[in-house]
Amino acid sequence: MSTTRPAFTPQFMREDGDAAPWTVLRPDGQLEEGARPTLDDAQLREACELMLFSRAFDEKGFSLQRQGRFGTFSPVRGQEASVVGAAVALDPQRDWVVPQYRELPALLRQGLPLEQFMLTFLGDPRGGLAPEGVNVLPIQIGLAAQLPQAVGLAWGLARQGRDAVVLVFCGDGASSEGDFHEACNLAGTLGAPVVFLLQNNGWAISTPRSRQSAAVTLAARAPGYGIPGSLVDGNDLLAVHEVVSDAVGRARAGDGPSLVETLTYRLGDHNTADDARRYQPADELESWAPRDPIARVLAHLRSRDLWDDEHDAAVRARIGRRIDEAVRTVEGVEPPGVDHLFAHVGEELSPRLARQRADLIASVETR
């Protein structure tokens, strides 16, 4: 492993052709030789807490779904370093996050209340409406549709003279959609201040990465769009933060978009309606288990006396209380009613939609 990261240029591999991902923190929690963390101690602890929050919410969400109290949702499990490392490279006051659907901690970091996120998975359309000043778009289930939207958002912000960067997430599966290529191409042409964070977690539901693309790495496509690409160890919080910070810096300086591929692994089901044991080979899962991104950061923090049992217990208790509070709140929210299906479609309803709305309301009332 090299100790100097290749420059963030339109190259994704070093000159020797090595396609190894950039790593800062080794799986045992020790820094690579010569590496220096780009997060200070307080930021590292905060990022670790956000990763733990995400993991705890995954468990709670699964349990609630099984009890019929929560809808189908996609856990982050295994990808916490990839999501959090990228999110903490942003300034939430001015930068934006455009999610796919597996990025809860990035949305929380931007200031989205957990309750708001949860409403979406309770079938409440109000979940998609972020509070004023929270710079996030709603989660996107239509694969890759968020990518051209993110480019448009970034371009628009730049045209308004704002000093803002848009971080947009997508998966390896989404990167095979036409929208991905169109978005990267347009972003490169416009020089839009957008960072494409491609989370390569090995699987698109049951389709393995090997059947997704013949490209040696997905970051390798970047030069074709005239933008820089980089391959990063997605289970390494510090490596992801370092590379995404560089990409954000480039975008803010007016140097345009970048593509960052985080090499990670989905430790479990695609969502609560899936059973990954039917297709994820057991030995593959086992090979990734020791690379758990949270264990890696915890080992690092403990080795530097920045985390101990007492702090660990306090953090987990705080997280548990916050999640329970959010569950209580959303379960107490009045259901929105069918009218809400039409409430956010446009400023004014077309005559046809107005008729549909009236029909639906009448049919619900007469039942």
Ligand SMILES: Cc1ncc(C[n+]2csc(CCOP(=O)(O)OP(=O)(O)O)c2C)c(N)n1
């Ligand atoms: C346009 C479209 N086609 C198909 C689907 C069904 N679908 C939902 S998630 C998914 C796989 C996505 O994989 P990836 O982009 O790698 O993200 P991951 O879920 O692994 O994070 C598919 C095919 C969809 N939601 N939208």
